[in-house]
Amino acid sequence: MLKIRKRVMTMPNTTKVTHSIEIKELLQFADRTIHVKKGSYLFQEGMEAEELYLILGGKVQISKVTQDGRELALRICGENDICGELTLFTDAPKYLLSALILEDAKIAAIRKDVIEKEIFQNPSLAFEFMKWMSDHFRKTQTKFRDLVLNGKKGALFSTLIRMTNSYGVHKDTGILIDLPLTNQELANFCGTSRESTNRILNDLKREGIISIKKGKILIHDVEFLRQEIGCENCPAVFCSID
């Protein structure tokens, strides 16, 4: 049974702000464009890192695999997102995470040395890149807070809210998360077991907060989820999964 905590009324989120106009400029420095099939890896943890990637289409999941075989999913990147960025500005050129293709993708590869040099010479690009890093950092930090402070239920609610901001499609009955997700995949984002995730989702279904159609989650009452985790309604740029 869900316990609803009483909360002060909150303001609605602002709409999603993308950096696509600026970040897209990176495309001109691309070394090559590649097509990668669902199920394969764009890169894997420990691999020599010489490039970073700009997603042109498709979906890529960034995750970390632990020594004991568990997986912690961190992001799902789509069009105009950047990944492999963590290896920039460092002399240890190994990928720290793995990038699994969820949906056939078209990706521009940009050499690290090229982008580093370009950033160095182009203040405007440097500025945009810093802005992106800064936004990206806040996403991680707010997610951190949600997962650490609000237990496993908080982790799941936070993940769902973020997914609506990144991949939500507005319907008249609510917001559809346009990603095919299994319970296990969702659990990997929360650091929970598949069973716990399943139980919480079923509680939400019974309460009419969500429903599931063909493996995709439709959220009828996002506000409920927000209130449960004490959401401060930060702009959607800082509350997304990409």
Added chain:
Amino acid sequence: MLKIRKRVMTMPNTTKVTHSIEIKELLQFADRTIHVKKGSYLFQEGMEAEELYLILGGKVQISKVTQDGRELALRICGENDICGELTLFTDAPKYLLSALILEDAKIAAIRKDVIEKEIFQNPSLAFEFMKWMSDHFRKTQTKFRDLVLNGKKGALFSTLIRMTNSYGVHKDTGILIDLPLTNQELANFCGTSRESTNRILNDLKREGIISIKKGKILIHDVEFLRQEIGCENCPAVFCSID
């Protein structure tokens, strides 16, 4: 009772790398230098953010207070650390976190507009700043992993290890964390209750892993803590609390 998991042998950490030589350059753009007393706040969540700060001496704890009054501690900054950086490159000029002075501090305040302009005009500074942001991001991300995947004990172990990297003083019996910390303060870093933290610390004492002298923790066996959380022995730049 502690349960010791078997782990593969790991390599020792590299020594701490600081960015002080480069980041210190920011000092020339400082607007003013201020002295702040223990117990007061450098800034608080929600306050108008017009400056960021370079710590010249003393200690500052960065934390987030939740709606229901709990506190999540994120960093302890000391000499040459930067704080208030999250408000850069954004139009919503409010501090997102609070900065409590733990130890009388001398701090240089740098106006946001000045630093942004300077970064824009000085590629070398921009580059160093990005490097710093990038390192800082990885700290957060590895901490995230430790806290989400390894339970509350993992959170505490991770926090202790990070503290040895930031404020550890090598003694012949181990590494002394040179910070006066109460159980509650430590718990705030881990998202746990004071009691849980106390119990885990006492287990560690009984096993001879740590001992406590005058409110400061002396760690005899850091390697044990590392193995328990499946530490990958990343460089200390990415495994610290500052």
Added chain:
DNA sequence: AAACAGGTGTGAAGTTCATCACATCGTAAA
């Protein structure tokens, strides 16, 4: 010396969560 305050130590009870075990469901292949 007595009183006080903030921090520590610990049992007991209750909640949350992971794990195991197994039934069911839906879809795609044989």
Added chain:
DNA sequence: TTTACGATGTGATGAACTTCACACCTGTTT
């Protein structure tokens, strides 16, 4: 259609963690 397989749903059990309650300890004030 039957079989097979991956995903879902759910009880039971135990471990991890929080919460409450209170004793104790230590240094400081009166």
